[in-house]
Amino acid sequence: MSVLSIRDLHAKAGDTQILNGINLTVRSGEVHAVMGPNGAGKSTLSAAIMGKPGYTITQGSVTLDDVDMVSLPTWKRALAGLHLVMQYPTEIPGVGIDELLNEALAERGSNQAQLAERIGAEAARIGLDEALIHRAVNVDFSGGEKKRNETLQLAMLDPRIVVLDELDSGLDIDALRDCARRVEDLTNERKLGVLVITHYSRIFADLKPNFVHILAKGRIVASGGPELADQLERDGYDAFTA
Ligand code: ADP
Numbered sequence: 001m002s003v004l005s006i007r008d009l010h011a012k013a014g015d016t017q018i019l020n021g022i023n024l025t026v027r028s029g030e031v032h033a034v035m036g037p038n039g040a041g042k043s044t045l046s047a048a049i050m051g052k053p054g055y056t057i058t059q060g061s062v063t064l065d066d067v068d069m070v071s072l073p074t075w076k077r078a079l080a081g082l083h084l085v086m087q088y089p090t091e092i093p094g095v096g097i098d099e100l101l102n103e104a105l106a107e108r109g110s111n112q113a114q115l116a117e118r119i120g121a122e123a124a125r126i127g128l129d130e131a132l133i134h135r136a137v138n139v140d141f142s143g144g145e146k147k148r149n150e151t152l153q154l155a156m157l158d159p160r161i162v163v164l165d166e167l168d169s170g171l172d173i174d175a176l177r178d179c180a181r182r183v184e185d186l187t188n189e190r191k192l193g194v195l196v197i198t199h200y201s202r203i204f205a206d207l208k209p210n211f212v213h214i215l216a217k218g219r220i221v222a223s224g225g226p227e228l229a230d231q232l233e234r235d236g237y238d239a240f241t242a
């Protein structure tokens, strides 16, 4: 059982104060959705959790199983069990998906046995063409291939808690369904804890949130169950931000 605990988080993007006191607790096996309009600070929240350069935590804490994350560099947060699927996946020229996973799993001291077979099995499961496994990460991939690749990496690296920043942006309905279902399966099979950041409730058809939070102007302005997403769909963000 793991717990990501975010307390009174204030953060800047560049020189601008964006997050103004976020509280969230994500436990193993739970799916928490954070919904908010453009510019609300959703990507800033994911960047602050993961320690992305250019974002500064000015107050509050982020801990994973009572271990402070804020003082750790991004790679140590990853080794501790945090993983971020970015809204715009990074292209890594010259490094194949298989090479990347090989290195990342070696660094984690993971069992490397039958690695190629395991990657192949995950690729088949997520619907990623196996030929892409030997190509440079995300370079000249379609939107759907990028997010399938990111989901494959998530399944292979097996973190305790994942932050999905708009997994649903830049890919078609079929790819979204496959990726969302794979994450949902991970919550059941391996008790992955999920913070899923999104504008739209469409992804919830396959990745079922236990809790929904609405982020506006750098604060959580409402929290509830899945019914909150239905209310949002009906009334729009204005009902929560007025
Ligand atoms: P969301 O993901 O909810 O659309 P973001 O967290 O990306 O919102 O952005 C929140 C605000 O912070 C926006 O006004 C954006 O322009 C600003 N912002 C984001 N990143 C930076 C940065 N690196 N430097 C300055 N401002 C930034």
Ligand code: MG
Pocket (backbone or CB within 6 Å): 042, 043, 044, 087, 166
């Ligand atoms: Mg964003």
